[in-house]
Amino acid sequence: MLLELVSGIFRSRSQPAFVVLRGARYQHNNKLPDDFKITMLLTLLSSLLLSAVSASAARLTISIPPSPPQLPNPATLTSSTHAVLLGPPGVRYDVPLRRDNIFLFPDIDAASYLLTIHSRDHQFPPLRVDVEKTDSAQTISAWQTFRGNEWSNKGPSYGSAQNEATFEVRPFAQKEFYMERGGFNILSFLKSPMILMSLVSVVMIFGLPKMMENMDPEMKAEMEQMSSKGPISGSEGAASQIQNFDLAGWMAGSGGGGASGGSGSKKR
Amino acid sequence: MMRIPLIAAACLLLKTTSAVFADEAYNVDYHYALLGQPQQDTTFFHRPSTNSKASLLYTLSEKGVVGAVNPRDGEIVWRHALAQNVTERSNGFLRAADGQDVVVSGSGSRVAAWTAADGRLAWDMNTDGPVEDVEILELSDKLASAGNKDVLVLSSGDSPAVQRIDGASGTKRWQFKVEGGDLPYQVSASSTEVFVILLHKTMLGYYKIRVVSLDSVDGHKTDEYTLSSDSELATAETILSVGANSASPIIAWTDAAYTTLKVNIIGTKSTSSFNIEKHDDRAVEKISIQAPYHTNSLAHFLVHYETANSHWADVFHINLSKNKIEKAYSLPKVAGKGAFSTSVSDANVYFTRITEDEITTTSSSSHGILGRWKAQGLGIDSGTSEVITPTHAVSELSIKNDAVSAIRTAVSLSTGDWMLLRDGSPVWNRPEALADISSATFATSSAIEELEQELEVEAHSNAVAAYVHRMKRHIEELKYLPRMLMSLPQRFMRGFLGTSSEGGMAKDAFGFHQILACATASGRLIALDAGSPDRVLWNRQATTLQAGKTWRPQLTSQADVLILHQGQGGQQLAFNATNGHLLLAPPPREAATTGPNVQYTMTDDGLEAKRLDVENAGSLWHFTPSSQDRIHSLVPRPVNDPVANIGKVLGDRRVLYKYLNPNVALLATTNDASKTASVYVLDTLSGAILHSTTHTSVDLADPISSIMSENWFAYTLTTSADPRGHLLIVGELFESLIPNDRGSLQSAANFSTLETSPEPFALTATYQIPESVSKLAVTRTKQGITSRHLLAYTPASDGIVSIPYSILDPRRPVNRDPTKDELAEGLVRYAPVIEFDPRWYLNHARSVIGINEVLTSPAFIESTSLVFAYGHDIFGTRVGPSGSFDVLGRDFNKFQMLATVVGLAAATVGVAPLVMRKGVDARWRFT
16 A cells, blocks of 8 residues: 655754654654564574575576567666665665676575666666575565555565576666657647638638629629628628738737747847 | 556656756766776776777776776776775776686776676676785686686785686686785786785885795695895885786886886796986986786886986896896986886787877887877867876887887876877877866856946946946947957857857856866866866866875855865965966955854764854854764755745745745764664754654665755655655745744744744655665756756766656645645645656766766856766756746747748738738729
């Protein structure tokens, strides 16, 4: 589930002390999850025993397979691509991408880790990697994890193995760094309502008299009669307004419409 | 799935914000992808694979960055920042062997092999102690393979050892433990054996050179002997060179006074002595040896002698059959400094000499000059009258018919530049000194500053006087008219073609061309133009440093004057920002404003403040963190932090008043034992704590960064508590949370926090961010009207993210959809995660590494803020957080505008007779 609200309203205190915060905080802020305590303990233990039992070190391999369409060839990943395993405070492994498109963590302590892969051009999902120590071996398991969710909220499993594990991770998106500007397009220019209106009026100016001329004389007489009877008639009527439409004046008054993108801006 | 609405919400947010435009990328921003000062021993030309014709230039710099540079244009092919080595002698090792597709680096306690062509890791391994030497084993024995040559690693520490590493996989083949407490010095190999050079400390404190020879196949000791008499070597520094992989590796040393040079062919027990001749009354200050690193090349080497004002060299030949060393010839004394480089072509060895004005190449077998090129003052214009000298160089040459047909020399200069000369003419220049900036600041040029002062005069005098002043100024400016008229056609052409609409430094109407002054750790001052950053304005030595010392001054600016604070006891220096000239007197400090003057300083156990305007005043307040806490950082609100609006206008036109106190600072303390971090907002005048928070389970190995601006603060940290990851916390201070209410302040025009202490209300929000942030900064504009962006440097993805403040706003409604009023204000529903959209990265596809400071400065136009980041790389750009509302952007198409105007004019002319006829017809025709 999603996190509860993380904002609060605090009235300040003047004395130099830890102010007791009112308002809601993270749900588990004060209480460490149980599995975390265990892994902490395990980390301590493992660091104590590390010199004695280096044979059963956990070896984690993360491989990047070809995954079209985002990444058809993982050899194109830049050499700055690297993976970070973030464990309990102070425990952190950072390895670069190898030439066979893998990240190799040769020896990791038992703990619960957040795995992040940083690449210049691609986005990879964050993973949760748990290394648990049992009597004889170490179990490595990995799941997808979701930022802003509880640590126990695991996604699909990437698998689990003893001592040596290899997980395949694929990018989910390519990074798009740039915003394209809306360039000049004749179709979008013609689609703009201002241009459409002026085009219609041009058609009216030139087309309407021609239509009137081609009309049946009886119809014409009838129409003239109707228009003279109508509420809008004579020289003040809509028809005459359209016919007297001052295209040049209208154009001069309204400027270039949507043609110049930076209109209204003034260069200093 | 539950994260789909999250992503959808994030996507909604992204649409509303500005980003890097494709046509501005690489034009508006600039980036120096630096390596740091290259080191003599770890710089070489090398062909990245056997079938490639062109070679790349490899280096491991003093800053521990290994990288490959394309010698054609000076661009970085790949690079990696390694841990800096802790040993005194060297900042790491970098080796390559002919026909190998990897280069091997040794730094700290890690040895790594990198694919030479693209910089991918081939293998790496860790040693128990610090790496003291790395060599590639060129000899052929039954373990060796031609494709992947093995590597020898010497490490010191508690259990010093030599290891032979499999060149294909990085696994250990054998290990020889060094016993007896001798210092491991170097490892070397001839064509048959492996030698370990150890330094044995005698009772009197002198060193003896001990050589242990090992069997290359199983690592067993075969022989051991000691060179040098009891009182020859006082320090290890006078050991000049230990060759490796040459046909006959040598070890050479001298006494501290540089009177005799002793050379031993490793593997033999006799040493040859040579007297060092004096060429004039100056004492020899430095001796260095140049020798080829090839097993099949001639066994010749060059000894380079330097005095304070001249240098010369002797070339020696090793007679392999007799194991004798003979002096072959001398290269004559030349005044000034010089550098030598060794190149190998087939089996022949060539020495190239680079002096201040000339490059000459000789063969190692005879003193005849094979090639000579003028180097035109090394092609650098530092802007000052400094003599530029080469410090070290590497060369690659091609030989045709016993003459040098072409030569490429990468030379490191005393200005901190790294330059490639092809046949003596400069091809590219990398200002590697900029990788070591300890302080930087923005400054304005004198021309702009003068204009600004004139305008100031006009603004502050009466109308008549101002008019007269203005007229005078314009008459004065008439002298520029002919020049302007001359340049008009060119400007029109450029403007029409859209190539560039910006002038240089002198005509900088927008304030983009500010001077960036940088003080480097090597004691230099370097000035860049923030508008056209490919140009270094000037570069001068500001101080002479003792060897091994670094310079950590503070650089500030007052308009066009740079002031250099050299720390405790150091002198304060002033420089003209436009040309770098030293000024005699620093300008007077700006007078303090009236009112109480409080100074606070960091003491051992906390902060202490004193009143400066009251004599003999005791401390005004103390801040002592809780027990075991230590102060991590203190970030005050910037001095120049203009705020346009004292309140936030809500959707219903009511106002929420901001708590705007100029004397606030954000203090972060950490506790290593309990893994907690606390953050306090302090009133630095009264010492009151306005807000405080404590975070538990904080990963203190990850950076904690903080920023304070206007009435809000932000900080980042990494937590392992649930939900684990990286957090960004934003807090905003208000006078009151009730709209239209100013709380206890009411309508008071002025107040002092020493007398009344209005307690602000803090609103905070926590967001989870995908990676840790090591430095926060905020954009700054002239008036503070433009909205702000939070700039965050993310070291894991080598980027600078620009996060709009509207996304961070702590007033985003939580657990409910925003009301109509909130939507009108631009507030969206709170989501706990902020994913960094790739379009927020100011650096876009560039990798900016090692940033430790991000500076921002307002341009002259309100919309734009200049950004400059330094540390290792240099990155700069300008951002318009609210879009470029007061300047025409690149999207403005002049051609299109002109075409529209012409089209409309044509239409008007064309339609005019029609309209005329229509008007006439309307009056005269009756149908």
